[in-house]
Amino acid sequence: MTTSMTRAAMLxxxxxxxxxxxxxxxxxxxxxxxxxxxxxxAVPQDFPPFGSVGPDMQPQGYDIDMAGLVAKGLGVKLQLVxxxxxxxxxxxxxxxxxxxxxxxxKTAERAxxxxxSSAYAxxxxxxxxxxxxxxxxxxxxxxxxIGVARGTLEDTEVTKIAPPTLTISRYEDNATLITAFLSGQxxxxxxxxxxxxxxxxxxxxxxxxxKFLLKDSPCFIGLSKNEPKLLAKLxxxxxxxxxxxxxxxxxxxxxxxxxxxxxxx
Amino acid sequence: xxxxxxxxxxxxxxxVLARGALLTVVLTAIATVVGLAIGVAGAAARRSEIAPLxxxxxxxxxxxxxxPFLVQLFFIYFGLPSIGVRLTANEAALLAMIVNLGAYATxxxxxxxxxxxxxxxxxxxxxxxxxxxxxxHVVLVPALAKIYPALTSQFIIVxxxxxxxxxxxxxxxxxxxNYIQAxxxxxxxxxxxxxxxxxALAAGFRAIFRSVGNRVFAHR
Numbered sequence: 001m002t003t004s005m006t007r008a009a010m011l012x013x014x015x016x017x018x019x020x021x022x023x024x025x026x027x028x029x030x031x032x033x034x035x036x037x038x039x040x041x042a043v044p045q046d047f048p049p050f051g052s053v054g055p056d057m058q059p060q061g062y063d064i065d066m067a068g069l070v071a072k073g074l075g076v077k078l079q080l081v082x083x084x085x086x087x088x089x090x091x092x093x094x095x096x097x098x099x100x101x102x103x104x105x106k107t108a109e110r111a112x113x114x115x116x117s118s119a120y121a122x123x124x125x126x127x128x129x130x131x132x133x134x135x136x137x138x139x140x141x142x143x144x145x146i147g148v149a150r151g152t153l154e155d156t157e158v159t160k161i162a163p164p165t166l167t168i169s170r171y172e173d174n175a176t177l178i179t180a181f182l183s184g185q186x187x188x189x190x191x192x193x194x195x196x197x198x199x200x201x202x203x204x205x206x207x208x209x210x211k212f213l214l215k216d217s218p219c220f221i222g223l224s225k226n227e228p229k230l231l232a233k234l235x236x237x238x239x240x241x242x243x244x245x246x247x248x249x250x251x252x253x254x255x256x257x258x259x260x261x262x263x264x265x
Numbered sequence: 266x267x268x269x270x271x272x273x274x275x276x277x278x279x280x281v282l283a284r285g286a287l288l289t290v291v292l293t294a295i296a297t298v299v300g301l302a303i304g305v306a307g308a309a310a311r312r313s314e315i316a317p318l319x320x321x322x323x324x325x326x327x328x329x330x331x332x333p334f335l336v337q338l339f340f341i342y343f344g345l346p347s348i349g350v351r352l353t354a355n356e357a358a359l360l361a362m363i364v365n366l367g368a369y370a371t372x373x374x375x376x377x378x379x380x381x382x383x384x385x386x387x388x389x390x391x392x393x394x395x396x397x398x399x400x401x402h403v404v405l406v407p408a409l410a411k412i413y414p415a416l417t418s419q420f421i422i423v424x425x426x427x428x429x430x431x432x433x434x435x436x437x438x439x440x441x442x443n444y445i446q447a448x449x450x451x452x453x454x455x456x457x458x459x460x461x462x463x464x465a466l467a468a469g470f471r472a473i474f475r476s477v478g479n480r481v482f483a484h485r
Contacts, residue, residue, distance in 0.1 A: 089452075
């Protein structure tokens with residue numbers, strides 16, 4: 001089936017759906033944001049300390065602060081759009097948000113469909129499990145079961161390094177992954193250091209200990225492809241925040257360690 | 266229209282889609298058979314002369330029909346391990362589908378049984394049939410024939426509702442869709458294809474149910 005044939009067939013059946021859907025605008029995204037007077041940012045809500053709901057029911061975290069910083073830098077109002085790992089990119093691709101600030105790591109697959117700003121936060125992924133399980137590297141995963149949140153960087157990484165006998169259980173989001181680990185459904189999980197810290201903070205009977213590092217993958221702001229003006233503006237905001245120590249303060253406040261000096265630009 | 270479809274980006278994932286569809290079909294088939302058996306037993310229990318049995322069946326039906334399927338699924342998968350019952354994602358999904366369908370089927374079969382005129386039952390008994398024979402031949406089979414369309418609709422609803430089992434990492438058709446979408450980011454294409462697959466599955470199941478119904482209830 002050729003693309004044009006498919007398109008012709010689609011037009012008849014889902015034309016109405018398409019008409020109602022705003023697809024990525026071909027116009028200048030920065031100009032659109034400035035005109036609307038509001039920037040729509042995809043942020044995590046199940047991912048402390050990057051994004052979670054605070055005791056006052058307001059979103060809080062590193063990514064939330066970063067979104068505020070960007071809105072301030074652009075001089076527009078901020079609209080937070082809660083997303084989970086798996087639907088971050090579709091939200092941007094279908095123009096439901098203008099940018100993604102949601103612990104987004106850079107991968108070749110993602111770079112094929114969206115663009116990335118400079119890095120604004122450090123992030124490490126690793127395999128975690130209770131001390132009783134001896135896993136020191138990918139080879140030790142053979143015959144075991146590991147949990148990941150679907151569509152995350154860890155999902156991709158573990159799939160890449162997985163021995164053939166490793167069973168990968170892919171959960172809907174980080175909250176489900178944490179529950180699966182705590183209820184003993186999966187003995188091992190591959191996730192980011194913040195998630196493991198969040199599990200530890202609950203003082204569970206099964207304590208996740210770091211087994212081995214999967215990837216050092218800092219967070220980037222995701223934006224639609226071919227938006228040089230918006231990209232330049234975002235990079236300027238990040239560079240300024242690095243220079244005046246705002247990012248360093250956010251890193252100490254939310255992550256508990258200083259901002260690494262080698263974040264990729 | 267500015268959107269360019271890239272269905273070729275799905276080419277490498279045909280086996281993932283096929284495996285997902287297969288699991289959806291298998292789970293639905295087992296849940297249909299076992300759920301129907303529970304439905305008949307439950308309906309019989311609801312009109313039983315033993316009061317505790319009636320209460321038990323009524324409680325089961327009300328409990329399941331008045332709580333969300335997703336919560337039932339989470340209860341089985343995440344809750345039961347606390348009391349030592351650890352099921353795999355697929356087992357938990359199957360159990361949730363059976364338990365859920367069983368409750369609805371009980372209510373549907375019960376409605377069918379209630380539609381059988383009392384005179385027919387008395388006629389059966391007066392002809393010297395045993396109570397069991399009356400239940401099977403005079404009550405159950407005619408009742409099933411009457412509610413068969415409603416029952417098959419419920420089977421389809423369970424099949425479509427099973428799309429949420431991917432939440433607990435069961436690898437059904439929706440899981441396949443999410444898995445592919447998380448890798449090639451072609452969400453429109455993926456969900457379009459999977460929607461069509463669900464439609465085809467539902468149509469297929471309906472055709473099978475219709476042919477089974479025509480055979481089983483042929484003399485009616």
